[in-house]
Amino acid sequence: MTIVYAKKLDIVYPELLDIERDEIESYGKLRISKSPSVVRWRLHEVEQFINLFPKLKPYLYKSAITRLKLLTPHIHTNEKTIINFYDKVGGEVTSFWDGGEYVKDDRLTMDNGDTYYNVDAKKLDVKFRFTAQEKDVWMLNTSKAHSVLPSVKFEQNMKEDRFRDKELIHYNEKIARNAIQLAFLQPIDEVLDILYG
Numbered sequence: 001m002t003i004v005y006a007k008k009l010d011i012v013y014p015e016l017l018d019i020e021r022d023e024i025e026s027y028g029k030l031r032i033s034k035s036p037s038v039v040r041w042r043l044h045e046v047e048q049f050i051n052l053f054p055k056l057k058p059y060l061y062k063s064a065i066t067r068l069k070l071l072t073p074h075i076h077t078n079e080k081t082i083i084n085f086y087d088k089v090g091g092e093v094t095s096f097w098d099g100g101e102y103v104k105d106d107r108l109t110m111d112n113g114d115t116y117y118n119v120d121a122k123k124l125d126v127k128f129r130f131t132a133q134e135k136d137v138w139m140l141n142t143s144k145a146h147s148v149l150p151s152v153k154f155e156q157n158m159k160e161d162r163f164r165d166k167e168l169i170h171y172n173e174k175i176a177r178n179a180i181q182l183a184f185l186q187p188i189d190e191v192l193d194i195l196y197g
Helices: 047-052 054-059 152-159 166-172 188-196
Strands: 006-009 023-027 036-041 060-068 071-075 083-086 093-098 114-118 125-130 135-140 145-149 176-186
Touching: 006 125, 047 060, 047 176, 054 060, 054 176, 071 093, 093 135, 093 152, 135 188, 145 152
Parallel strands: none
Antiparallel strands: 006 135, 023 036, 036 060, 060 176, 071 114, 071 145, 083 135, 083 176, 093 125, 093 145
């Protein structure tokens, strides 16, 4: 059986309203900086986005506008599938890691395990990767370890435990990456069956 790590969706999505938003949650607090890698705000336009996928409406678990900094390989502990509408990107690479047992890695963040957990990349290999462009829409299998890094060359840093690389840290400070997210508890194969079956 072929594993689906991610799938690009051919869809045009609506513009966000220019309004003030309530913060919902933040996590991925780095030990070295104490700042979160992920911050989520309320998506007031959720109906406009989920209406793009009428068959998925009953299954929507949560939604948000999310600021995503660099992320080391991690899996989500709740949602198994996320649809990302990429609003702002900078050429970062989303990579999916597999091929071995996922071993929890607590060295980088202080809140590892709340809604995700980081995994040790040393015995894993990248099986799929993509570079999102602004206005792209991608469905992600978040039960598989995935990372967001500046480029492919930094994947080797993860394999060699060099995630405290100064170049990575400086890049993370200036990154501006946002996505509108729709999350589902169902595995990606099931979501695709509902959507296209």
